[in-house]
Amino acid sequence: DSGVTQTPKHLITATGQRVTLRCSPRSGDLSVYWYQQSLDQGLQFLIHYYNGEERAKGNILERFSAQQFPDLHSELNLSSLELGDSALYFCASSTPGLTEAFFGQGTRLTVV
Amino acid sequence: AQSVAQPEDQVNVAEGNPLTVKCTYSVSGNPYLFWYVQYPNRGLQFLLKYITGDNLVKGSYGFEAEFNKSQTSFHLKKPSALVSDSALYFCAVRVTGGGNKLTFGTGTQLKVEL
Numbered sequence: 001d002s003g004v005t006q007t008p009k010h011l012i013t014a015t016g017q018r019v020t021l022r023c024s025p026r027s028g029d030l031s032v033y034w035y036q037q038s039l040d041q042g043l044q045f046l047i048h049y050y051n052g053e054e055r056a057k058g059n060i061l062e063r064f065s066a067q068q069f070p071d072l073h074s075e076l077n078l079s080s081l082e083l084g085d086s087a088l089y090f091c092a093s094s095t096p097g098l099t100e101a102f103f104g105q106g107t108r109l110t111v112v
Numbered sequence: 113a114q115s116v117a118q119p120e121d122q123v124n125v126a127e128g129n130p131l132t133v134k135c136t137y138s139v140s141g142n143p144y145l146f147w148y149v150q151y152p153n154r155g156l157q158f159l160l161k162y163i164t165g166d167n168l169v170k171g172s173y174g175f176e177a178e179f180n181k182s183q184t185s186f187h188l189k190k191p192s193a194l195v196s197d198s199a200l201y202f203c204a205v206r207v208t209g210g211g212n213k214l215t216f217g218t219g220t221q222l223k224v225e226l
Contacts, residue, residue: 002155002157002158004155031212033212033213033214035214042216042217042218042219043202043216043219045213045214045215048212048213055212056212056213058213090155090156092156094212099144099161099163099206100146100158100161101158101212101214102158103148103155103156103157103158104155105153105154105155106155
């Protein structure tokens with residue numbers, strides 16, 4: 001168990017809908033990262049937050065947004081969902097001074 | 113831009129034999145290199161990392177990796193494979209001073225057979 005908690009584990013929704021994925025980082029970790037894993041794109045970095053502030057953006061669509069709250073948990077919001085958004089979404093966290101990130105078990109999103 | 117290549121989609125090895133999973137990288141700057149493993153329906157588990165120092169780094173579950181700067185490689189190795197090592201392995205790179213973004217390879221499926 002990495003200590004990173006993601007909810008829900010599975011999500012099935014229809015095209016055009018909006019969903020929110022939640023991540024609780026390891027205790028003491030200030031950084032939260034979101035990644036998308038799909039068969040055609042592999043593991044892609046989406047966005048990084050550090051202590052509530054956005055630090056870096058990757059291949060994140062405009063329909064997607066994220067935030068990190070004062071208690072350091074983070075949410076990834078996906079809107080106007082398309083079939084191609086079906087993927088495994090991972091959250092990871094890291095602590096200052098440590099270079100590696102620890103991943104949650106992911107949320108599997110299926111858009112039908 | 114940074115990139116990672118894992119040239120083999122799948123590696124098959126017999127239990128008890130040594131295994132190698134290959135990884136090469138391309139960065140402008142000093143790399144931080146990582147190996148992660150993913151079991152079915154699970155998240156990525158951190159195995160080991162190279163930051164600086166000894167080119168041979170040891171990690172979890174008996175795995176080790178060798179950093180080779182001239183060949184820009186970071187191959188994952190284990191002297192004696194177990195069936196339970198069968199999983200998807202990812203190599204990743206982060207550039208010092210380039211933020212904390214990890215760039216992953218496409219993954220290598222390791223299959224260890226009896």
